[in-house]
Every structure is written in C-alpha cells, then in structure tokens.
Amino acid sequence: MNDAPGASLELARKVLRTEAQAILGLVDRIDGDFERTVQLLFECRGRVIVTGMGKSGIICRKIAATLSSTGTPSYFLHPAEAIHGDLGAIREEDVVLALSHSGETAELVRLLESIRRIGAKLVAITGDAGSTLARASDVTLDCSIAEEACPMNLAPTASTTAALALGDALAMTLLVRKGFREEDFASLHPGGKLGRRLMRVEHVMHSGDAAPIVRLVTPMHDVFHVMSDKRLGMTCVVDEAGKLAGIFTDGDLRRLMIASVDVLSLKAGDVMKRDPRTIRREMLAVEALKIMETHKITSVVVASDEGHVEGVVHLHDLWRTQMI
Numbered sequence: 001m002n003d004a005p006g007a008s009l010e011l012a013r014k015v016l017r018t019e020a021q022a023i024l025g026l027v028d029r030i031d032g033d034f035e036r037t038v039q040l041l042f043e044c045r046g047r048v049i050v051t052g053m054g055k056s057g058i059i060c061r062k063i064a065a066t067l068s069s070t071g072t073p074s075y076f077l078h079p080a081e082a083i084h085g086d087l088g089a090i091r092e093e094d095v096v097l098a099l100s101h102s103g104e105t106a107e108l109v110r111l112l113e114s115i116r117r118i119g120a121k122l123v124a125i126t127g128d129a130g131s132t133l134a135r136a137s138d139v140t141l142d143c144s145i146a147e148e149a150c151p152m153n154l155a156p157t158a159s160t161t162a163a164l165a166l167g168d169a170l171a172m173t174l175l176v177r178k179g180f181r182e183e184d185f186a187s188l189h190p191g192g193k194l195g196r197r198l199m200r201v202e203h204v205m206h207s208g209d210a211a212p213i214v215r216l217v218t219p220m221h222d223v224f225h226v227m228s229d230k231r232l233g234m235t236c237v238v239d240e241a242g243k244l245a246g247i248f249t250d251g252d253l254r255r256l257m258i259a260s261v262d263v264l265s266l267k268a269g270d271v272m273k274r275d276p277r278t279i280r281r282e283m284l285a286v287e288a289l290k291i292m293e294t295h296k297i298t299s300v301v302v303a304s305d306e307g308h309v310e311g312v313v314h315l316h317d318l319w320r321t322q323m324i
Contacts, residue, residue, distance in 0.1 A: 018149040022158035023165045036139045046093030048074040055156040056099040063167030071180040079107035092119035101159045103131020112136045202281040205311030216269030236309045237272040243307035246272030278303040
C-alpha cells in the first residue's frame with residue numbers, strides 16, 4: 001500500500017486522464033458505422049432496446065434514459081431477465097443496442113439467436129470488433145480502450161466511461177436529426193427545474209374567460225366588476241375590432257382617486273394606458289418574468305401578431321410554478 005504524501009491525488013489524476021483519453025480515442029472512430037447506426041435509430045418505427053450486463057447494464061440504463069428524454073422512445077432490457085421471459089418485449093420493428101466490452105458476455109450471446117429470429121435490428125457497442133456479439137450485429141461500434149483506469153486494469157472504468165460517451169453522441173446526433181426543439185424537451189420534462197426553465201407563457205397565462213377584457217365604451221362600474229372578478233389587478237381594453245387598445249390597473253385607479261376624478265362617470269377608453277407592453281404566447285415564462293422585473297410591473301398582456309388579446313400573465317402565476 002502506497003501511503004506517500006500526494007499518492008492519492010496523483011492516482012486520481014491518472015484515473016481522470018485515462019478516462020479522458022478513452023473518450024478522445026473514440027473521436028477518430030466516428031465513421032460510416034456510426035452514421036449507419038444513427039440512420040437505423042432514426043428510421044426505427046418501434047423502440048430502441050438497450051441491453052447489457054453488470055456495469056455495462058448500468059450504462060445502458062443511462063443511455064436509454066437519455067434517448068427517451070430527447071425524443072427517441074427507449075428502454076433498458078436486462079439480458080438475464082430476457083432469456084427468462086422478457087424477450088416478448090422485443091418486436092421486429094425495434095432496434096436492439098447491446099453493450100459488452102468483451103463482446104462475449106454469456107447472457108447477451110444467448111440472446112442473439114432470439115433477436116435474429118424476431119427480426120429486430122442489432123447494434124453492438126463493444127471493445128472487440130471480432131467478438132461473437134460484433135459478428136452477429138448489423139452494425140458494430142468500436143468502443144475499445146487502451147487500458148482501464150483501475151490500477152489492476154480490471155474494474156470497468158475507462159471502458160464504461162467511453163461507452164456512456166458514445167451513447168451520448170448517438171443521442172445528441174439523433175436529437176438534431178429529428179429536429180428536436182426546446183419545446184419538445186420541455187414537454188418531456190414537465191417537472192423539476194428543467195421543466196420550469198423551459199415552460200412557455202401559454203402554459204401559465206390566464207386565457208379565455210379567465211382573461212380580464214373590457215371594451216373602450218365599457219362603463220367604469222363594469223370595469224371594476226371585471227377587475228374584481230378576474231383578480232389580476234388589471235384589465236385589458238380592446239377596440240371595436242377586438243384588438244388591444246390599452247390596459248387599466250389598480251394603480252391607475254388609485255392615482256385617479258387621489259386626483260379626485262369622478263371615475264364612475266368615465267368609460268374604459270377614457271382612463272386606460274395606451275400602447276401597453278405585450279409578449280407572445282411562445283415566449284419562455286422566465287423571459288416574461290424578466291420583463292416584469294425590468295419594468296416593475298405585476299402583469300403583462302399576451303397578444304397575437306394581429307393585436308388580439310390571448311391572455312394575461314401575472315407575477316403570482318410564476319410564484320405558483322416556483323419559478324421565483
């Protein structure tokens with residue numbers, strides 16, 4: 001046992017260098033086989049089934065999760081469970097992505113005949129291009145490494161890191177090939193920080209009957225009723241064509257009262273603020289929050305390109321989504 005000062009730090013640095021080199025070694029192997037794999041996955045009309053044993057199985061779970069979260073339906077199949085009944089999960093239209101550093105993992109090798117009989121396509125990620133798994137596959141991705149990061153060159157370390165990175169490369173390439181967008185990502189991540197960060201204005205705004213809207217000629221008594229009923233501290237004012245003409249807020253009312261104006265004798269068009277700030281329904285909610293903070297307002301109108309009111313976003317709506 002080496003107890004020399006700094007020995008642990010040096011070993012840790014060596015592990016990181018070894019694993020980094022394993023990933024960099026893959027760069028020159030991104031070739032036609034990688035492109036064929038992407039095409040197979042892109043054209044897959046079923047699901048991508050990722051399978052592997054032991055530490056490779058753990059990497060498979062992560063690859064399957066990344067594929068699913070970026071628009072490619074995928075799941076992990078345990079090879080030992082597969083040969084005891086779970087093979088029924090594989091269909092002809094699926095693509096099986098099999099991971100084995102040696103390419104000779106017994107549980108995977110036992111699956112090969114069944115996969116071929118079912119008719120699913122098979123892609124191998126392996127460190128041995130001449131292995132049984134590689135020879136049985138439609139496409140083989142070379143994931144070989146110079147050495148493991150383990151001091152005994154035994155524990156799967158650099159090999160699993162390289163396999164995970166190659167899986168990420170596949171997922172990200174597919175993401176772009178499929179035209180996967182931010183809004184698609186948001187729809188698959190409705191919870192947690194990612195979901196909140198990518199939430200669109202249309203998902204938090206008050207629309208339809210919940211949006212406070214009055215007309216230019218609406219008497220102030222009715223304006224107050226709408227504002228009280230909708231509870232947003234403001235109302236939109238629209239013209240004869242139904243387009244946004246202005247807004248009226250609780251703050252505007254207070255200022256009129258202080259000025260001793262006979263408010264009840266007026267109509268919405270007499271007291272509204274013209275040319276209010278508006279946003280689009282496709283805008284990210286966090287961008288709407290920034291606008292409200294910058295201009296020190298508690299509500300902002302959502303309007304179409306033609307100027308029609310589509311909704312209203314209030315600061316409280318963002319509080320409820322825990323965005324603030």
